[in-house]
Amino acid sequence: MVAASLALGVLLSGCGSSSGTLARTTELDGDSLVSVEMIELPFAVCNQPQLVGTDIYATIAPGEDDGMSLVRYDTRTKAVETIVKVPEPSMIGYFVANERWLVYSVGFELFAQSLETGERQVACDNHDLYGPTLNGDLLAWTDLTPERTHEMVIRDLAKRETTVVAPLAMGNLYNNFSTWDGDRLVWTDIVNDVGRYRTFDVATKELQEFDLSGIEYRYPGYVQADGDRFYSINFNDVAEWDWATQRVGYLSRSQGRFVPIVPEGFIANSIRATDGIVAIVDLNQRMTIRSTSEPEGQTREYQPVEGRIDALQVSSDGTLIAWRDSLDPKGRCTLFLIRAR
Amino acid sequence: MKRTIVLMVISVLLLLGVSVCSAGATPTKGSKGGAPLNDPSLTPAVVAELDRLTEEKEAALGIGAGGVSAMALNKYGLQTRPATNYRQETGYWCGPASARQSLSFHKTSSRSTVALPSQATLANRIGTTPSGSLTTAIANTMNSYRGTFGSNFNYIASNLVGTDNPYEHFVNRIGFQLRSITTNPTIPITLMQTSRIPRYWGHVSRHYMSISGINDNVSPMVMRSVDPNSNIAYYGIYWDAVGATNVNGLFRACLQADLDGTNMAMAW
Numbered sequence: 001m002v003a004a005s006l007a008l009g010v011l012l013s014g015c016g017s018s019s020g021t022l023a024r025t026t027e028l029d030g031d032s033l034v035s036v037e038m039i040e041l042p043f044a045v046c047n048q049p050q051l052v053g054t055d056i057y058a059t060i061a062p063g064e065d066d067g068m069s070l071v072r073y074d075t076r077t078k079a080v081e082t083i084v085k086v087p088e089p090s091m092i093g094y095f096v097a098n099e100r101w102l103v104y105s106v107g108f109e110l111f112a113q114s115l116e117t118g119e120r121q122v123a124c125d126n127h128d129l130y131g132p133t134l135n136g137d138l139l140a141w142t143d144l145t146p147e148r149t150h151e152m153v154i155r156d157l158a159k160r161e162t163t164v165v166a167p168l169a170m171g172n173l174y175n176n177f178s179t180w181d182g183d184r185l186v187w188t189d190i191v192n193d194v195g196r197y198r199t200f201d202v203a204t205k206e207l208q209e210f211d212l213s214g215i216e217y218r219y220p221g222y223v224q225a226d227g228d229r230f231y232s233i234n235f236n237d238v239a240e241w242d243w244a245t246q247r248v249g250y251l252s253r254s255q256g257r258f259v260p261i262v263p264e265g266f267i268a269n270s271i272r273a274t275d276g277i278v279a280i281v282d283l284n285q286r287m288t289i290r291s292t293s294e295p296e297g298q299t300r301e302y303q304p305v306e307g308r309i310d311a312l313q314v315s316s317d318g319t320l321i322a323w324r325d326s327l328d329p330k331g332r333c334t335l336f337l338i339r340a341r
Numbered sequence: 342m343k344r345t346i347v348l349m350v351i352s353v354l355l356l357l358g359v360s361v362c363s364a365g366a367t368p369t370k371g372s373k374g375g376a377p378l379n380d381p382s383l384t385p386a387v388v389a390e391l392d393r394l395t396e397e398k399e400a401a402l403g404i405g406a407g408g409v410s411a412m413a414l415n416k417y418g419l420q421t422r423p424a425t426n427y428r429q430e431t432g433y434w435c436g437p438a439s440a441r442q443s444l445s446f447h448k449t450s451s452r453s454t455v456a457l458p459s460q461a462t463l464a465n466r467i468g469t470t471p472s473g474s475l476t477t478a479i480a481n482t483m484n485s486y487r488g489t490f491g492s493n494f495n496y497i498a499s500n501l502v503g504t505d506n507p508y509e510h511f512v513n514r515i516g517f518q519l520r521s522i523t524t525n526p527t528i529p530i531t532l533m534q535t536s537r538i539p540r541y542w543g544h545v546s547r548h549y550m551s552i553s554g555i556n557d558n559v560s561p562m563v564m565r566s567v568d569p570n571s572n573i574a575y576y577g578i579y580w581d582a583v584g585a586t587n588v589n590g591l592f593r594a595c596l597q598a599d600l601d602g603t604n605m606a607m608a609w
Contacts, residue, residue, distance in 0.1 A: 089374035176574040242580040
């Protein structure tokens with residue numbers, strides 16, 4: 001049940017690092033990179049939309065006294081079904097989904113509802129928890145223990161078993177958001193003032209670490225993984241975290257160094273990586289996409305959607321969802337389903 | 342407005358024969374939320390009085406029509422005031438915790454030897470329930486400590502929606518309160534929809550926090566959030582981007598919370 005029961009092989013890899021030199025950003029041939037499908041939902045504001053088959057699941061913004069709902073939108077019939085409703089003032093804080101499960105948090109509880117049977121289980125009861133993320137039947141999140149320490153945990157929703165993968169040395173701040181790269185869970189941590197990327201391989205039970213010492217932006221957070229690269233928003237101060245002082249880049253695991261992919265001073269509001277692309281939303285809510293197989297030093301980017309993008313999500317099939325809410329309360333939010341070619 | 346939209350959607354669904362399931366019991370453990378959508382105390386007379394007080398305070402500071410513009414560069418520069426960060430002790434005490442954070446500044450500046458009230462005391466005075474706190478009650482509670490932690494502050498509960506320029510009002514209300522030459526300084530307490538704050542990474546909640554700093558020497562303008570979140574992933578002191586109506590950041594988060602219901606956007 002706990003880490004001690006796992007056969008953990010720990011590899012500490014002290015990576016060299018570089019600030020890298022950025023080439024001038026040029027236009028990427030986007031048509032060969034991604035396809036874009038646009039869908040409007042009959043709600044002005046939606047949160048955390050997920051594509052499952054031909055359905056869009058999303059939580060919709062609260063209405064007066066009507067609480068908050070998790071809804072299913074059938075993209076073929078345009079029908080809307082309310083799956084879960086919580087009365088005001090409760091809110092659905094986190095939501096993720098795949099073809100098997102709907103997972104959502106209300107207050108300090110995390111629920112998983114089987115799409116096959118409709119049966120609901122309490123995945124986590126009365127805990128502080130952060131950033132749940134799904135991979136098949138495996139649900140990972142960062143958990144706060146009664147001793148006020150943080151742990152990365154994985155729950156097998158089919159077996160209803162929760163396993164502690166590893167403790168976090170600095171569980172607050174930006175380290176609480178993990179991501180799946182195949183069957184490998186990836187997250188970040190700060191140990192002895194050194195930022196680290198950490199991974200746990202579900203099949204081999206092997207833990208790996210990659211540290212980021214010796215560079216200015218040495219505290220990675222919000223990690224996204226794609227193949228050899230761990231993309232992250234990196235910061236340089238843990239005393240008073242400054243969102244406006246950051247650097248987006250990736251750790252090349254094979255090369256053992258951090259490679260920035262945006263110019264100094266660039267500020268990202270969100271990043272997501274999936275299936276060979278990484279999407280970045282900047283401070284002005286403009287989204288650009290880069291190929292994750294670009295040679296180091298290449299900074300070609302592509303803007304597949306004009307105008308504002310409010311947020312990004314990646315669905316379990318790898319589809320990137322970029323969306324913008326309507327500024328008109330009577331309007332509709334617009335989703336862009338972006339698929340790598 | 343949103344209620345109307347939801348009712349319309351449900352009506353359409355019913356007409357289409359689509360099932361709307363209530364989906365089982367609502368969980369009851371843990372927190373319910375930091376702030377209800379609506380403030381039932383806001384009768385038309387109360388709203389009119391708060392609008393009058395808001396205009397009066399803004400006029401005294403030169404904010405609003407004919408007043409200063411937040412668009413002016415380096416108007417405030419870097420301004421910070423000391424406010425101690427307290428982690429909220431329950432999932433729905435962000436209002437009391439924010440009040441305590443802001444009171445810590447008044448205690449320091451007044452050199453009072455009186456101990457700060459506990460979050461429990463403040464929750465009791467504010468009338469906080471598992472549904473959260475009301476901005477009007479937070480403002481009234483803050484003012485009830487005049488005389489204990491100094492006498493030169495006056496918190497007003499105000500909206501952003503309905504003003505001629507919500508962004509200007511948000512920035513100027515906070516900027517003026519934090520600027521050193523302000524004669525009646527406060528540490529504004531703002532109600533936020535956290536999904537509009539980038540560092541929250543999409544997490545949805547209605548949440549109070551104190552604002553203890555502003556820096557418009559940098560672009561984009563940033564403000565210092567003193568975040569009491571019980572989730573210690575979010576608890577702490579952060580310099581967050583202010584954003585705009587269509588750009589995520591503190592302003593958009595506050596405006597969204599204001600748009601969602603009648604509970605007022607800020608006590609400042």
